[in-house]
Amino acid sequence: MISFKQRDIISIRHFNKEELLYILDMAKRMEQAEYTDILKGKVLASLFFEPSTRTRLSFESAMKRLGGMVIGFAEPGVTSVAKGESLSDSVKIIEGYCDIIVLRHYLEGSAQLAADVVKIPVINAGDGANQHPTQTFLDLYTIQKTKGTLEGLTIGFLGDMKYGRTVHSLAYALAYFGAEMYFVSPPGLRLPRDFMEALKDRKVKCHENESLLGISKRLDVIYCTRIQKERFADPVEFEKVRGIYRLTKTMLEEFGIKDDLKVLHPLPRVDEMDDSLDATDFAVYFQQARNGVPIRKALLAAVLGTIE
Numbered sequence: 001m002i003s004f005k006q007r008d009i010i011s012i013r014h015f016n017k018e019e020l021l022y023i024l025d026m027a028k029r030m031e032q033a034e035y036t037d038i039l040k041g042k043v044l045a046s047l048f049f050e051p052s053t054r055t056r057l058s059f060e061s062a063m064k065r066l067g068g069m070v071i072g073f074a075e076p077g078v079t080s081v082a083k084g085e086s087l088s089d090s091v092k093i094i095e096g097y098c099d100i101i102v103l104r105h106y107l108e109g110s111a112q113l114a115a116d117v118v119k120i121p122v123i124n125a126g127d128g129a130n131q132h133p134t135q136t137f138l139d140l141y142t143i144q145k146t147k148g149t150l151e152g153l154t155i156g157f158l159g160d161m162k163y164g165r166t167v168h169s170l171a172y173a174l175a176y177f178g179a180e181m182y183f184v185s186p187p188g189l190r191l192p193r194d195f196m197e198a199l200k201d202r203k204v205k206c207h208e209n210e211s212l213l214g215i216s217k218r219l220d221v222i223y224c225t226r227i228q229k230e231r232f233a234d235p236v237e238f239e240k241v242r243g244i245y246r247l248t249k250t251m252l253e254e255f256g257i258k259d260d261l262k263v264l265h266p267l268p269r270v271d272e273m274d275d276s277l278d279a280t281d282f283a284v285y286f287q288q289a290r291n292g293v294p295i296r297k298a299l300l301a302a303v304l305g306t307i308e
Contacts, residue, residue: 003305004019005304005305006121006305008111008124009121009122009123009124009133009303010112010133011130012133013172016176017177020173020176023302024137024141024144026301026307027137027298030294030298031294035301035307036067039300042304043068043098044070045070045071046102047090047091047103048073048103048125049081049103049104049106050104052125054267054289055132056125058289058292059102059123059134062293063296066301071098087105087107087114088117091118091122092117092118095120099120099304100122100303101121103127104124104127105127109130110128111131121304129163131168131169132166132266134299135169136170137298137299138291139173139223141291142284142287142291147260150174151178152178153221154180154219155171155180155221155223156181156182156184156215156221157170157223157225158223158224158225160185160189160226161183161189161190162185162192171191172199180204180206180207181199181206181207183196183206183208184210184215184245187210219258219261220258220260221261221262221263222261223264224245224263224272225272226270246272246274247263247277249277263283263284264284265285267285
């Protein structure tokens with residue numbers, strides 16, 4: 001019997017294939033039926049120490065649509081953190097005001113730290129360049145809905161492989177489904193060596209490339225990411241790779257692609273993906289963002305133990 005009740009959602013590595021599929025199935029149920037008050041009386045603390053639009057608002061939407069309430073902040077400068085309060089002390093205090101915490105923080109390991117010091121569930125909404133597990137659930141859900149399967153797909157990841165926490169989480173999850181993966185990035189933004197070795201240890205077919213040229217016809221999905229300026233300690237290094245990739249409709253047509261290719265992006269986009277893609281059948285990134293609501297409904301209801 002699979003149960004998520006009172007469980008922290010910190011890393012996608014903490015879940016097996018059956019548990020991933022369990023949440024995807026629950027999200028489908030959330031889309032097909034109305035669950036309007038199953039979280040009535042429950043309070044979500046939304047603690048965002050880094051900027052967010054989709055993750056923060058979709059969590060709040062999911063909680064409220066299920067009858068729950070939301071407290072929290074999107075700007076740490078208005079909290080006691082500005083006075084020097086530690087993250088540990090902050091979450092210990094906030095624990096007394098809510099039933100579940102959703103945390104985004106710029107430090108890797110921050111979500112685990114929070115989970116270690118409170119007794120209520122903690123959901124990681126992104127900890128630095130480390131993990132973003134709920135994004136992975138909605139990415140899997142989007143691929144499953146648009147491709148009809150998760151099994152045996154060939155995935156091309158394009159952009160920032162070094163700091164891209166969405167790439168790290170999704171690649172690990174797709175390994176359960178026999179995916180072949182191409183990591184396309186400039187040399188300075190390649191996938192961390194330890195992560196690549198971990199995938200190879202799991203018998204994943206992995207390839208590193210600097211261009212989609214020559215591989216685009218093999219891909220079932222392109223997962224495009226932005227180059228993350230905020231992760232660079234040296235602005236000069238960022239300028240070296242800024243705008244190095246720009247995915248366009250014309251490029252895909254010239255390189256050659258499968259007719260049923262799907263293009264995903266965790267958003268926001270900057271200059272790595274052209275608006276010309278938006279009206280094509282390839283583009284599913286706006287649908288991907290909307291899928292955040294049923295996925296986060298499913299996770300909140302499962303963790304708070306109000307639905308099986």
